[in-house]
Amino acid sequence: MKRKLALSDEILMQVEKPARYIGNEVNSVMKNKEDVDIRFCMCFPDIYEIGMSHLGIQILYSMFNSWDDVWCERVYSPWVDLDKIMRDKGIALFALESQEPVKNMDFLGITIQYEMCYTNILQILDLSQIPLYAKDRSENDTIVIGGGPCSYNPEPIADFFDLFYIGEGETQYRLLLDTYNENKRNGGTRREFLEKAAQIPGIYVPLFYEEEYKPDGTVKGRKKLYDKAPDTVLKEIVMDVSDTHYPLKPIVPFIQVTQDRLVLEIQRGCIRGCRFCQAGQLYRPVRERDVDVLKKYAVEMLNNTGYDEVSLSSLSSSDYSKLNELLEFLIGYCNSRYINISLPSLRIDAFSLDVMGKVQDVKKSSLTFAPEAGSQRLRDVINKGLTEEVILDGAALAFKGGWTRVKLYFMLGLPTETEEDILGIGDLSNKIAAVFFDTVPKEKRVNGKVQIVTSTSFFIPKPFTPFQWARMCTKEEFIEKAYQTKKGIMSQLNQKSIKYNWHEADVSVLEGILARGDRKLAKVILTAYKRGCLFDSWSECFHNDVWLSCFEDCGIDMDFYTTRERNEDEIFPWDFIDCGVTKEFLLKEWKKAMNGETSPNCKSQCQGCGANRFGGGVCFER
Amino acid sequence: MKIRIKFAKYGTLKFIGHLDVMRFFQKAIRRAGIDIKYSEGFSPHQIMSFAAPLGVGMESMGEYLDIEVNSITSVEDMKTALNETMVDGIDVLSVKILPDSSKNAMASVAAAAYTISYKEGNFPIDDIQQKLADFYAKESIVVTKKTKKSTMDMDLKPGIFELKMDKPLNIPSDIDSDGDKQITPVIYILVDASSSGNIKPSMVLDAFCAYCNVELEPYSCQITRLETYTRIIDAQGEEKLVPLEEAGHE
Numbered sequence: 001m002k003r004k005l006a007l008s009d010e011i012l013m014q015v016e017k018p019a020r021y022i023g024n025e026v027n028s029v030m031k032n033k034e035d036v037d038i039r040f041c042m043c044f045p046d047i048y049e050i051g052m053s054h055l056g057i058q059i060l061y062s063m064f065n066s067w068d069d070v071w072c073e074r075v076y077s078p079w080v081d082l083d084k085i086m087r088d089k090g091i092a093l094f095a096l097e098s099q100e101p102v103k104n105m106d107f108l109g110i111t112i113q114y115e116m117c118y119t120n121i122l123q124i125l126d127l128s129q130i131p132l133y134a135k136d137r138s139e140n141d142t143i144v145i146g147g148g149p150c151s152y153n154p155e156p157i158a159d160f161f162d163l164f165y166i167g168e169g170e171t172q173y174r175l176l177l178d179t180y181n182e183n184k185r186n187g188g189t190r191r192e193f194l195e196k197a198a199q200i201p202g203i204y205v206p207l208f209y210e211e212e213y214k215p216d217g218t219v220k221g222r223k224k225l226y227d228k229a230p231d232t233v234l235k236e237i238v239m240d241v242s243d244t245h246y247p248l249k250p251i252v253p254f255i256q257v258t259q260d261r262l263v264l265e266i267q268r269g270c271i272r273g274c275r276f277c278q279a280g281q282l283y284r285p286v287r288e289r290d291v292d293v294l295k296k297y298a299v300e301m302l303n304n305t306g307y308d309e310v311s312l313s314s315l316s317s318s319d320y321s322k323l324n325e326l327l328e329f330l331i332g333y334c335n336s337r338y339i340n341i342s343l344p345s346l347r348i349d350a351f352s353l354d355v356m357g358k359v360q361d362v363k364k365s366s367l368t369f370a371p372e373a374g375s376q377r378l379r380d381v382i383n384k385g386l387t388e389e390v391i392l393d394g395a396a397l398a399f400k401g402g403w404t405r406v407k408l409y410f411m412l413g414l415p416t417e418t419e420e421d422i423l424g425i426g427d428l429s430n431k432i433a434a435v436f437f438d439t440v441p442k443e444k445r446v447n448g449k450v451q452i453v454t455s456t457s458f459f460i461p462k463p464f465t466p467f468q469w470a471r472m473c474t475k476e477e478f479i480e481k482a483y484q485t486k487k488g489i490m491s492q493l494n495q496k497s498i499k500y501n502w503h504e505a506d507v508s509v510l511e512g513i514l515a516r517g518d519r520k521l522a523k524v525i526l527t528a529y530k531r532g533c534l535f536d537s538w539s540e541c542f543h544n545d546v547w548l549s550c551f552e553d554c555g556i557d558m559d560f561y562t563t564r565e566r567n568e569d570e571i572f573p574w575d576f577i578d579c580g581v582t583k584e585f586l587l588k589e590w591k592k593a594m595n596g597e598t599s600p601n602c603k604s605q606c607q608g609c610g611a612n613r614f615g616g617g618v619c620f621e622r
Numbered sequence: 623m624k625i626r627i628k629f630a631k632y633g634t635l636k637f638i639g640h641l642d643v644m645r646f647f648q649k650a651i652r653r654a655g656i657d658i659k660y661s662e663g664f665s666p667h668q669i670m671s672f673a674a675p676l677g678v679g680m681e682s683m684g685e686y687l688d689i690e691v692n693s694i695t696s697v698e699d700m701k702t703a704l705n706e707t708m709v710d711g712i713d714v715l716s717v718k719i720l721p722d723s724s725k726n727a728m729a730s731v732a733a734a735a736y737t738i739s740y741k742e743g744n745f746p747i748d749d750i751q752q753k754l755a756d757f758y759a760k761e762s763i764v765v766t767k768k769t770k771k772s773t774m775d776m777d778l779k780p781g782i783f784e785l786k787m788d789k790p791l792n793i794p795s796d797i798d799s800d801g802d803k804q805i806t807p808v809i810y811i812l813v814d815a816s817s818s819g820n821i822k823p824s825m826v827l828d829a830f831c832a833y834c835n836v837e838l839e840p841y842s843c844q845i846t847r848l849e850t851y852t853r854i855i856d857a858q859g860e861e862k863l864v865p866l867e868e869a870g871h872e
């Protein structure tokens with residue numbers, strides 16, 4: 001089928017990586033638009049290389065296109081070079097497959113993976129020539145759907161979406177599209193469709209609610225503007241992950257993308273319950289995919305893509321019960337075919353080191369530990385069940401096995417953190433270096449040294465975590481903590497073996513505001529976008545001063561969202577969404593954290609978080 | 623066993639750069655289940671070499687890559703298997719078995735033929751046929767070549783083996799483009815493409831435009847590589863240029 005590209009040769013030759021905009025990749029799907037009832041455009045609001053690396057879109061793209069009446073296409077954020085050209089020339093944003101304007105589609109589904117893409121969402125709408133505010137859209141405008149982790153607190157961006165799909169996409173999309181078709185056939189209006197959609201499980205239509213505030217600015221409640229809209233929206237979840245749609249023919253990009261390999265999702269959810277981690281709560285309960293299904297998928301997908309690398313995807317792969325069997329199979333299958341296996345961060349122990357030794361070049365690869373906090377006390381507060389002993393033993397084993405590089409990840413600004421905890425980061429880094437010099441005799445040291453890279457990020461309290469009540473640090477506090485960390489490392493005996501990296505503080509503060517934000521923030525986001533903010537997650541594009549001026553001009557106090565202490569009984573903007581885990585459970589965990597008490601993981605002892613109501617997964621496996 | 627694969631690259635694929643085409647073929651060869659040979663060492667890679675990289679924006683009817691395989695059923699099977707896994711804009715045209723002694727594709731390249739067409743129809747150059755002949759008849763065609771470090775004068779003339787106006791060729795396309803490059807005459811050029819003396823057709827075009835005192839808009843021309851040639855000594859002992867694929871057999 002002949003396609004006409006949306007951009008001229010002249011434009012494509014001017015922009016960086018024209019391959020971002022032409023589609024036509026292996027396994028991308030072309031259909032005849034006359035043969036389908038529904039046209040759906042999936043969007044990841046960041047550049048192609050990042051968006052193409054996202055498994056969720058590949059799953060939905062493949063599922064939608066398996067339906068004869070639907071054609072699903074893709075769109076990503078045009079990079080700043082093309083963005084400017086499109087604005088100057090008034091070119092409408094187009095889908096990669098048909099190269100037709102996104103505004104011709106029935107639906108635009110945007111996956112929202114991180115807060116710092118909010119201005120990019122507006123760019124997508126704006127370049128698509130779709131009205132930014134949902135309330136301004138008329139009958140024929142594309143229906144804009146949001147999904148992904150940030151949709152669990154959709155309020156800061158709620159004004160820009162017609163609806164949000166809360167939870168895993170495999171379950172309700174068919175019903176949503178059927179509802180749309182039926183409404184269209186019956187000559188129903190956009191409003192009528194939204195009313196029906198609002199009654200589908202997992203669907204949230206922001207237009208049907210108004211957020212009401214107390215005089216102090218916190219949420220008082222929500223007023224319903226449509227009486228059949230539900231009070232709370234329960235997330236959607238696939239209980240049998242072995243028997244659900246999986247993209248066996250994922251799209252293979254021409255250009256190198258961030259995740260340039262086959263992704264095998266081995267399980268959903270995490271049993272651990274680290275108290276800072278949002279994903280660990282949102283995706284409960286843990287559901288494992290059958291190992292035989294995974295083996296079959298791996299072989300089929302490798303044949304369908306030609307990838308030379310396969311990677312396991314999961315929040316905590318070591319907890320997958322059949323990991324041993326799966327890896328043995330993969331090593332056997334892949335080695336003879338020159339296919340690499342990339343291992344996600346596994347717990348470092350004899351088993352994982354043995355496996356890593358088989359699939360990686362020990363001299364080139366590094367070990368990763370994520371203690372997250374510098375002291376045992378603080379690790380107990382965050383419920384990170386990783387002890388110093390385990391880390392040092394793992395490191396000793398690894399050094400004996402030939403590894404010489406270690407990466408360590410920590411967070412600064414965790415609740416109850418003291419100077420001692422911060423100094424613990426340098427201490428631990430130093431001890432690991434010492435282990436190297438103790439275990440590896442001089443004559444066996446490769447280049448005579450060990451390299452330890454210690455990185456810190458700043459802690460950002462997220463909705464639906466026990467730390468949703470926590471105060472977040474100011475930028476100044478963050479910078480001071482990073483400085484203390486550096487000083488702590490510099491004072492160590494082995495400081496020459498330790499390299500320290502830290503994250504930008506400005507952008508963390510903004511992320512913190514948006515993460516626990518309410519509807520009042522929509523105008524700030526829009527103002528920032530209008531003043532040129534875009535690609536805020538790219539440090540070279542992030543303009544903190546512009547954002548600061550937007551908060552000021554909109555009369556919004558940033559500290560209200562970050563440094564304010566929240567009461568136990570405060571109503572949060574996201575409380576109307578039910579992710580399965582109860583607020584009571586989170587509060588109990590918050591109190592335990594304050595007492596330095598740990599909680600066992602789902603496999604050793606159920607904590608009664610509430611997610612067992614979905615009727616499956618780890619909750620029923622004991 | 624050495625195999626030479628000839629392919630065409632056109633339409634949307636002209637925006638895919640050389641390295642990405644290599645990556646594309648590495649995956650395609652795995653998808654097609656070809657029993658390719660891998661190099662030794664800790665990170666083995668497929669034994670594969672491309673003849674002459676094609677610039678982004680150019681189309682080609684005569685691209686080549688060589689691979690080494692452990693086994694093969696037939697060249698026809700391999701061609702079919704590869705074509706089943708290509709995308710629009712890239713076609714495998716032939717698969718040939720090379721004698722073991724043959725030089726690799728890149729080292730074999732001696733010349734390449736191109737057409738240059740004006741995307742919007744006829745070139746905006748009056749009497750182009752005569753002007754092109756006059757231009758080519760010059761004793762030397764000196765251009766200034768800018769590299770990162772210096773500028774250098776270079777005579778293109780010895781490297782231009784043929785230059786003329788020609789009938790258009792039917793280049794397939796997966797994209798529906800405006801203009802009818804299919805009907806209007808094009809510039810045909812045969813130039814040195816060896817590693818030591820490679821001449822880019824765009825350099826010749828620029829020199830010709832300067833000679834005619836015409837300035838073309840950037841990207842207004844489509845350059846298409848028609849064939850890549852190697853130099854052989856034929857039965858009569860004469861040197862001659864033949865397409866790279868002729869070094870191999872079925």
Ligand code: SF4
Nearest residue numbers: 602606607609612619
């Ligand atoms: S109900 Fe128990 S087992 Fe299930 S996810 Fe919650 S804590 Fe884990």
